[in-house]
Amino acid sequence: MRAGHGAGHGHDHGDPAAMRPVAEHAAAVAALLHPTATETVPLAQARGRVLAEDLVSPHPLPPFANSAMDGYAVRAADLADVPVALPVAADVPAGRTDGPPLAAGTAHRIMTGAAMPDGADAVVQVEWTDAGTETVAVERAVAAGQNVRGAGEDVTAGQVVLPAGTLLGPAQIGLAAAVGVGAVPVRRRPRVLVLSTGSELVAPGEPLQHGQIHESNGPMLAAAVDDAGGRGELLRFVPDDVEQFTRTLDDALAARSDDPVDLVLTSGGVSAGAYEVVKDAFSRTRSEAEPDHRDGRGVAFTKVAMQPGMPQGSGHHRGPTGDVAVVTLPGNPVSSLVSFEVFVRPALRRALGHPQPDRPxxxxxxxxxxxxxxxxxxxxxxxxxxxxxxxxxxxxxxxxxxxxxxxxxxxxxxxxxxxxxxxxxxxxxxxxxx
Incomplete structure (x- = not known):
C-alpha cells in the first residue's frame, strides 16, 4: 500500500497460518540495528540521551561543609546557657572563599550555602535570634552539626553517581553539573532516512489536484524517529518509479558517507498490487546482487499476523557506501505508525541502550x-x-x-x-x- 490516506492496492487480508508472527518479525527488525557508538556532548545537549559510560564524581558533594540555613555560625558549646549575646565577628555570604575562622564566644552571620568557618560546628537559624549585625542575641540552643550540610553528605569523591544506560533527564543533568561534569559520554542517536513513495503525493502546503493527496507519512515517521531518540531525516517522496526510487535513495546515501545512515525507513509500495515500487526496487536489487540469497542479505517481504500493518519488509540494501539496514512499512498512515510502534521504535531504543525500549x-x-x-x-x-x-x-x-x-x-x-x-x-x- 502506498503512502497516504487509503492510496495503493493492498488489502488487509490473508491466511493467518501463512503469516509471520509479530514477535518473529520484531526480532528480525531488532537484529538489523546494532548498539550505537559513543560520543561526548555538552550537558546542554544531553537531555533525552542515554549515558554510555558510568559517570564518576571527581569530588564530593557538597564539596565543603556549608550552612543549611540563613543564620549564625556558632560553636554549639557557646549556647549552653541561653539566652546569650555573642559578638558578630564576620559576615559569610555564599561564595566567600576567604572566611576567617570562628573564635570561641563569637558568631559569624552566614547565608544558606556558604562555607562553614573553621571552628564552627552548628548554625542557629535567624528566626531564633534578634538578627543583630554587631551583636546577636540567641534565644534557643542548637546541637553540634545542626543546620550543617557535611562535605560528601550527598556524594563521595569517586562514587558512580549515574551508571551507564541511564536516561538523562533534568535531575540527572543537574547532578552531573553539580559534581562538575560539563560534558557526558552518550550513545550516538541512530540516523534514519525516511522515504515515502506515491505518484499521488503532494507536499503539505501545496494545492491539490483531483486524485492527489498531501503526503503525511514522511513527516509523521520522521517525528516518530525523533521521539524515539533517533535522528529522523525526511527525504522528498518519489513517484512510483523503480529507477527514480533507487537513484534517490543511493544519491542520499552517498551524500551522507561522512555521517553514515543507520536505517532506511520507507512507507508504501510493499503490498501485492501493481506499482509497488519499494517492493519492486528492493527485490530487483537483491536478485541482481545475490541471486541465491545464501548470505541472508537483501530485503525480505512478508505478511505479518497483525491488524493493521500486515505487509512488512526488512533486511539490507547494498548502497554506494555499503550495506544499510532497511525496514519497509505499509503506506496507509495508521498501518505505518502502528507498525513503527510495534517494530521500529523498540529497535531504535535498544540500539541506543535505552533502559525502557518498550512503551509502558x-x-x-x-x-x-x-x-x-x-x-x-x-x-x-x-x-x-x-x-x-x-x-x-x-x-x-x-x-x-x-x-x-x-x-x-x-x-x-x-x-x-x-x-x-x-x-x-x-x-x-x-x-x-x-
Missing part, C-alpha cells in the same frame, strides 16, 4: 465490546481513563483513519487467539505518552 504497558477494562480477526494481533487506537481504569476504542479499525489516531493516547492489544472481547474484559494497553 498496563491493563484496563474495555469500555465497549470489540471484534478482532482470527489469527492476527489487533492493535486498536484508544483513550484510557486512568481514574476509572477503563479504555475505549477511538474510531474504527480502518487503517486510513488518521484523525482517530491523532485523538488516541494508547493502543489496546487483542491477541491472535481472541476474536471477540466483551465490554468489561481486561485488555493490554500500550501508553503512547511514555
Amino acid at each position: 504497558r498496563v491493563r484496563a477494562r474495555l469500555a465497549e465490546a470489540l471484534d478482532s480477526p482470527a489469527g492476527r494481533r489487533q492493535l486498536r487506537r484508544g483513550r484510557i481513563d486512568a481514574v476509572a481504569g477503563t479504555v475505549a476504542p477511538v474510531g474504527g479499525a480502518g487503517s486510513h483513519l488518521l484523525a482517530a489516531l491523532a485523538r488516541a493516547d494508547c493502543l489496546l492489544v487483542v491477541d491472535e487467539d481472541t476474536t471477540h472481547v466483551p465490554a468489561g474484559e481486561t485488555v493490554e494497553v500500550w501508553l503512547l505518552d511514555g
Whole structure:
C-alpha cells in the first residue's frame, strides 16, 4: 500500500497460518540495528540521551561543609546557657572563599550555602535570634552539626553517581553539573532516512489536484524517529518509479558517507498490487546482487499476523557506501505508525541502550465490546481513563483513519487467539505518552 490516506492496492487480508508472527518479525527488525557508538556532548545537549559510560564524581558533594540555613555560625558549646549575646565577628555570604575562622564566644552571620568557618560546628537559624549585625542575641540552643550540610553528605569523591544506560533527564543533568561534569559520554542517536513513495503525493502546503493527496507519512515517521531518540531525516517522496526510487535513495546515501545512515525507513509500495515500487526496487536489487540469497542479505517481504500493518519488509540494501539496514512499512498512515510502534521504535531504543525500549504497558477494562480477526494481533487506537481504569476504542479499525489516531493516547492489544472481547474484559494497553 502506498503512502497516504487509503492510496495503493493492498488489502488487509490473508491466511493467518501463512503469516509471520509479530514477535518473529520484531526480532528480525531488532537484529538489523546494532548498539550505537559513543560520543561526548555538552550537558546542554544531553537531555533525552542515554549515558554510555558510568559517570564518576571527581569530588564530593557538597564539596565543603556549608550552612543549611540563613543564620549564625556558632560553636554549639557557646549556647549552653541561653539566652546569650555573642559578638558578630564576620559576615559569610555564599561564595566567600576567604572566611576567617570562628573564635570561641563569637558568631559569624552566614547565608544558606556558604562555607562553614573553621571552628564552627552548628548554625542557629535567624528566626531564633534578634538578627543583630554587631551583636546577636540567641534565644534557643542548637546541637553540634545542626543546620550543617557535611562535605560528601550527598556524594563521595569517586562514587558512580549515574551508571551507564541511564536516561538523562533534568535531575540527572543537574547532578552531573553539580559534581562538575560539563560534558557526558552518550550513545550516538541512530540516523534514519525516511522515504515515502506515491505518484499521488503532494507536499503539505501545496494545492491539490483531483486524485492527489498531501503526503503525511514522511513527516509523521520522521517525528516518530525523533521521539524515539533517533535522528529522523525526511527525504522528498518519489513517484512510483523503480529507477527514480533507487537513484534517490543511493544519491542520499552517498551524500551522507561522512555521517553514515543507520536505517532506511520507507512507507508504501510493499503490498501485492501493481506499482509497488519499494517492493519492486528492493527485490530487483537483491536478485541482481545475490541471486541465491545464501548470505541472508537483501530485503525480505512478508505478511505479518497483525491488524493493521500486515505487509512488512526488512533486511539490507547494498548502497554506494555499503550495506544499510532497511525496514519497509505499509503506506496507509495508521498501518505505518502502528507498525513503527510495534517494530521500529523498540529497535531504535535498544540500539541506543535505552533502559525502557518498550512503551509502558498496563491493563484496563474495555469500555465497549470489540471484534478482532482470527489469527492476527489487533492493535486498536484508544483513550484510557486512568481514574476509572477503563479504555475505549477511538474510531474504527480502518487503517486510513488518521484523525482517530491523532485523538488516541494508547493502543489496546487483542491477541491472535481472541476474536471477540466483551465490554468489561481486561485488555493490554500500550501508553503512547511514555
